[in-house]
């Protein structure tokens with residue numbers, strides 16, 4: 001059975017290492033997963049005063065895109081041992097108005113990416129903490145912390161390590177099974 005997956009990249013950078021990893025995951029996934037990045041960098045900062053019937057169109061569109069997705073794939077860098085503010089904002093935007101949280105009940109997977117050796121462990125687990133609150137079900141195993149990420153990519157952003165490609169393929173297989181188990 002086919003499932004749609006909204007890919008959320010935590011970095012706003014065009015040449016982001018996280019985006020390279022997201023693209024690699026999208027290219028490795030089986031045909032049963034239809035993956036598409038849903039941009040977040042343009043979303044206005046959440047402010048309850050602006051929400052309701054006249055909410056910014058960017059929020060309305062983003063909420064719609066998330067609500068239509070069967071599952072979510074988060075690929076994020078670590079900023080100061082947590083997630084980037086833009087990603088937190090996207091999580092907040094689609095969790096409101098109160099009672100209309102469109103993340104609720106969706107299966108997800110979390111990948112953290114860093115040029116450093118720790119692989120964004122802090123970001124990965126801060127994100128998991130937030131996912132509890134917005135009622136998202138992240139894949140538990142395998143965990144995916146991609147360290148030394150700047151060394152993984154060749155010209156054009158493709159992955160130059162066969163070992164890493166196998167690791168990512170194994171991860172996407174587990175994610176597909178997780179989606180089927182939760183989304184049916």
Ligand SMILES: Cc1cc2nc3c(=O)[nH]c(=O)nc-3n(C[C@H](O)[C@H](O)[C@H](O)COP(=O)(O)O)c2cc1C
Nearest residue numbers: 011013016017018019077078079080081114115116
């Ligand atoms: C504000 C800021 C804070 C950062 N804090 C961390 C950190 O806590 N841990 C880490 O591994 N890298 C940290 N970095 C470095 C990022 O991992 C690095 O810039 C990475 O390339 C950003 O991800 P991207 O390539 O997907 O944009 C930080 C970068 C910025 C801009």
